[in-house]
Amino acid sequence: MVAELRRRLDEAEETLRAIQEGEVDALVVRPSDRQEEVFTLEGGTASYHAFMEAMDLGAAAFDSKSRLLYANKTLRELFNLGVGIVQTADLQDALDDKSRETVTGLIRQAGEAKRTAEIRLVGGPQDLHLQVTAAPLRIGLDTGLAVTFTDITARVRGAAAEASERAAHSIIASANEAVVVCDLDGIVTHANAAVAGIYSGNPIGKRFEDVIPLVLLDTTGLLRASDLVALAVGGASVQGIEATAPEAPRVKDLLMSAAPLRVGSDKASGCVITMVDLSQRKAAEKQQLLLMGELDHRVKNTLALVLSISKRTASTEDTVQGFQSAFSGRIQALAATHNLLADRSWSSISVSEVIAAEIEPFIGQSQSRLQLEGVDALITPRAAIALGLVVHELATNAVKYGALSVEQGKVQVRVSLQEGEDFMRMDWLEVAGPKVAPPTRKGFGQTVITRSMQYMQNGGAELEYAPDGVRCSIRVPIEDVVNA
Template identity: 70%
Template sequence: MAIDVSDYGQLSAHELRQRLEEAEETLRAIREGEVDALMVRNPRSEDEVFTLEGDASYYAFMEAMDLGAAAFDESNRLLYANKALRELLRLPEDNVDASHLSNALDEEARFLVSGLMKEARSAKKTGEIRVFVGKDELHLLVTAAPLHIGANRGLAVTFTDITAKVRAAAAEASERAAHSIIASANEAVVVCDVDGVVTHANAAVASIYAGNPVGRVFGEVIPLTLPDTTGLLQASDVIALAIAGTSVQGIEALAPDAPRVRDLLLSAAPLRVGSDKVSGCVITMVDLSQRKAAEKQQLLLMGELDHRVKNTLALVLSICKRTASTEETVQGFQVAFSGRIQALAATHNLLADRSWSSISIAEVVNAELDPFVSRNQTRLSVGGLDALVMPRAAIALGLVIHELATNAVKYGALSREGGRVHVLVSKKPDDAFLGIEWVESGGPTVSPPSKRGFGQTVITRSLQYSANGGAEIDYPAEGVRCRIRIPEEDLVRS
């Protein structure tokens, strides 16, 4: 024991007497064997332990400690391991040596403890190790400090079980991470306890429930119906299954009272924090609004496609029948019928490229005339054909242009060199239609046909599905003229 007298000159007589009495009491306790060991601070401000009654008294002192403790001599031989340490690491009750302690630690833990003991020759050192005792994982705080056992020097090493503290810190860090993940999730995430009461909810839940759901029963604040489960499975059953330990994934649900999002994909999974015991459940609700809208659009498109296919097949059958009735030979039928079907297909291809929305008159005219004038575009003059028309008008116009072009190649302006075709658009303010004029020139002298063929029927009837649509064809001597009317309701306003 050391007594610091450097400041005695500063003390009063009363304080000096009190210090003297304390010193005499300490000396008396040492003489009468009431003190087994002393903790003394050396000149380097380091604490050292000195025993006063030999090894037996120090061992008794160690056995009384709640911490696991071991004493080593200067050669790092294990002198003693107390009961708390033997129980902590499951060491033998008797004849414990350094090998038992070494075998209780893995290589990493042995390396760390060895390093602490080496450094503790001059000052106390502390570090953390992890050990496995059976199937249990323990976290220990190891402290090594210089030790005086009588006249000998050695080391005192204590092992403090901090497993609960480490696990609590890990659980807290895990919970913070979980909160961060939940908060950053795009879909709505709700955490419930074992009673179904909401404990956490992220910002995305606001699209399903306008208030704060925390502290309230999930089924009361976010009532859900499951339309595809025939009523046998309800939302409360999904939550109960998750709390019981069974995950439920991807069930379509409807939130009828939700302020914004009503169509949801519901999933629920057990919540386990720090153990295998279920402490609640995690519920995710994915917004299906866009998918539902896409499904509705797809159904509409499928219906429209079905309707369009039926109409197209009916048109093909009509073309087939009418062509057969006007052609005198099989070869003539094949040529006329295949030409008309190809004309129909050309317009269909253009519309398919535009997702069956709208198409310009110029595209239709060019597609139908291309087989006839593709090598000599100078024979074709077009103007003002930028207007957009709807699909039914485009199909009808394509058939009309095909018939006019076929007649021009056989009998009209395109049947000889120097003949030309002019296609012009005119629109008067008061007209309920868009006018298109087909004018041929430079061809042979024209005279009206002696009988009405199917081609003429196609031209005059194709646009008559509307009172404002139709076409008239004339046969002046200088060249065929056709006036086509596209109904105003089939024009796309720019």
């Protein structure tokens, strides 16, 4: 269509040039609906008027003072001027200010050589793009101008469509998501580089459902890939459909969207399908479910531990006040370790942090009373909770009866890991305290110390009431020592 318009325009311009320069005396016109006609260009304007009427282009003749002499039927129809004689003012009124200025300037400049410009004719059912050509013309003894108006709307729209398509190609190519364009039959016409993660071959020219076999989730099997194409081609947009691509080389979890493809009209000429990689989101969802399950498990275990502490504390205390003090102290010790672990998203934690959190309520800022060695080892949350309870009971006993009950008393903690052993050793030593004697009865605190680390066979603790100070050797299972 565009090529044909250009050919016809070139022919018309060449004809006008030949007339202007006196190279022809007559013209033969072959209209499609009647016999060919011969027009002579000699002897006045009548023949020239007849020739202009036979032209498919809008044409007008102006005298040397830019007054309109004649406008053919095609021009009158193009500008919706009706029948009869057309005046210069009529032609000017049919143009907007910008187009009128363009045409007037063109006529003024074309006195010696041909001039060409483009204008836009608005106000009709649709805007028209016209190419206006003005050239000097001799009609008989008079000198004037021949002006033609060629409808190039199809060419302009074709160029705009090409530019739009190029822009669309650029957008599709630069998109991070996989984008596929299909025609009305569901044949893939365009695909960007991201599609390679879903289909390893060249998808162009193949049916979409054959290129990317999909399983659409939560659609009870009624909706398939071909249905997405059919819906989009039919004018409906589909968004947010989760799907899996079992045969995809890399990306298997997808979020599908399909929309009609409209270029230059309201009618769909195909569809655009976007496939967003859900791999990371799916992995995050799995991690979230895992964390929720871990949290549920952890909460249940903690509640069971709290219940056990409450029951065992009550069985070893003689008064309500004694129970409240012992129970609240143990729950606070449990909470202190939980707070540390929460700050680290329940990852590994150092032994020194656990000891500092549990013993701080007893010694405050008097860190000189606590001597630590080799306590930078990292342990898992499970071991940290158990160790926190053990340290709390040891500190409580030291404050009541042991080294921390006197001003000069100190506690030494040494952590060591021997090659070949299946546990990490932590030794608690009380020095410079009062003389120690074994308790007359076994309390719950002793049970906490000796049993808390026994959740695995290679864990545990031995408590010794030596006269010069309490000693406790704690074994942390090697499985709970990070990077051991």
